[in-house]
Amino acid sequence: MTTTPAPRVAVLFATAQGSTRDIAEYICNELAARGARAELHDIEHAPDLTGFDTVVIGSAIHEMDLLPQASAYIRANLPALGGIDVWLFTVGLGPALRGPVGRWAGRQIPRKIGAVIGALDPRDYAAFAGKYEREGVSWRARTMFRLLGGTRYGDLRDWQAVRQWTNRIAHALELPHAQAITTDHP
Numbered sequence: 001m002t003t004t005p006a007p008r009v010a011v012l013f014a015t016a017q018g019s020t021r022d023i024a025e026y027i028c029n030e031l032a033a034r035g036a037r038a039e040l041h042d043i044e045h046a047p048d049l050t051g052f053d054t055v056v057i058g059s060a061i062h063e064m065d066l067l068p069q070a071s072a073y074i075r076a077n078l079p080a081l082g083g084i085d086v087w088l089f090t091v092g093l094g095p096a097l098r099g100p101v102g103r104w105a106g107r108q109i110p111r112k113i114g115a116v117i118g119a120l121d122p123r124d125y126a127a128f129a130g131k132y133e134r135e136g137v138s139w140r141a142r143t144m145f146r147l148l149g150g151t152r153y154g155d156l157r158d159w160q161a162v163r164q165w166t167n168r169i170a171h172a173l174e175l176p177h178a179q180a181i182t183t184d185h186p
């Protein structure tokens with residue numbers, strides 16, 4: 001009898017303040033709990049991709065773009081990434097915007113991120129809400145946030161959305177369903 005080896009997954013993240021790392025960690029732990037050989041790495045210390053079946057890349061959004069270390073990594077590794085299943089997620093404010101204008105604005109993919117999606121051709125792309133602390137945000141940025149339908153600050157993450165997307169990855173990898181919720185999020 002032959003057994004299929006567990007898929008190898010690299011979960012790479014680029015974060016400034018930690019919320020993207022938490023989401024990447026959740027995805028990694030959940031896939032590992034379902035039997036994948038999943039590893040979590042800061043994108044600046046990503047392993048050689050040889051032997052990986054799937055790569056999940058997550059980056060915070062700053063100034064309507066991926067963080068520079070994520071863009072640099074993707075640019076430098078496009079040929080290798082072309083031969084692997086890639087799943088891409090970003091963490092920003094869009095999904096937390098409310099009201100008709102906010103929901104419309106939140107669905108827009110910034111031009112530079114659209115270009116990365118075009119080049120990477122990921123299996124799927126997801127935009128998640130992150131953390132947005134009022135302190136340190138300029139008056140101009142606060143006004144823009146309010147006008148676009150931002151109603152609150154703090155931890156805006158939607159773990160249900162993260163869980164659903166992780167399930168899609170697990171399904172694509174043909175991993176068994178978790179017997180029970182095995183991993184926690186912060």
Ligand SMILES: Cc1cc2nc3c(=O)[nH]c(=O)nc-3n(C[C@H](O)[C@H](O)[C@H](O)COP(=O)(O)O)c2cc1C
Pocket residue numbers: 014015016017018019020021060061062063064065091092093094129130131132133
């Ligand atoms: C300097 C700065 C610029 C930002 N620019 C954007 C932006 O253009 N679009 C957006 O959706 N969110 C923007 N954000 C919000 C961050 O994406 C959000 O806080 C996210 O949770 C950060 O992820 P991290 O905790 O992993 O760094 C910005 C935040 C900072 C601090």
